[in-house]
Amino acid sequence: MHEQRKSLSKFLVSGLTAFAVEYGSFYEFYVGLHWHLYLANSLSFILGLLTSFTLNRQWTFGHGIDYKKKTTHQFGYYALLAAINFALTNLIVELLATVTVNPRFGKLIAMVITSLWNYTLFKRVIFTHRSTPATTE
Numbered sequence: 665m666h667e668q669r670k671s672l673s674k675f676l677v678s679g680l681t682a683f684a685v686e687y688g689s690f691y692e693f694y695v696g697l698h699w700h701l702y703l704a705n706s707l708s709f710i711l712g713l714l715t716s717f718t719l720n721r722q723w724t725f726g727h728g729i730d731y732k733k734k735t736t737h738q739f740g741y742y743a744l745l746a747a748i749n750f751a752l753t754n755l756i757v758e759l760l761a762t763v764t765v766n767p768r769f770g771k772l773i774a775m776v777i778t779s780l781w782n783y784t785l786f787k788r789v790i791f792t793h794r795s796t797p798a799t800t801e
Contacts, residue, residue: 671724675783678719683775686712690771701767705754713746725791732792741790749778 690708693699699707717739720726731738753774760770 671787672783674724675720675786678716678724679779679782681719682712682716685715687771687775691768694767701757701761702754705757705771706750709746709750709753713743717742720786721791725786725793730794732794733790738790742786745782745785745790749782752778 686708689711690704693704693708694701697704721735721738733741753771756774756777757767757770760773761767765773
């Protein structure tokens with residue numbers, strides 16, 4: 665149970681860091697530089713993705729642990745999940761914008777929604793350790 669709390673705490677810190685990178689860059693691109701909504705959202709999403717993957721692999725779920733999957737496989741699964749999150753994020757931001765929710769707030773809402781299922785998928789599918797039974801490669 666202690667290990668579960670520790671990885672969840674690290675996940676939250678990693679998530680907040682990735683959030684700061686993603687939302688900070690989105691805000692700068694969209695509000696500061698006046699980039700198109702999709703361009704600002706897309707680039708900020710990629711920056712957040714890279715930050716999140718690196719922190720989760722190296723610190724949250726790793727730190728010297730032997731993973732079942734190679735880094736390239738992990739990133740492939742991670743990228744697939746990110747693509748799903750990306751599509752949902754764009755959909756949510758756009759839908760909320762059509763009902764007059766400012767995209768700055770729509771982006772926040774979308775990020776919370778997509779983060780809710782990520783922890784379980786990261787822990788049980790993407791970053792499983794060799795000593796952890798359950799998933800297949």
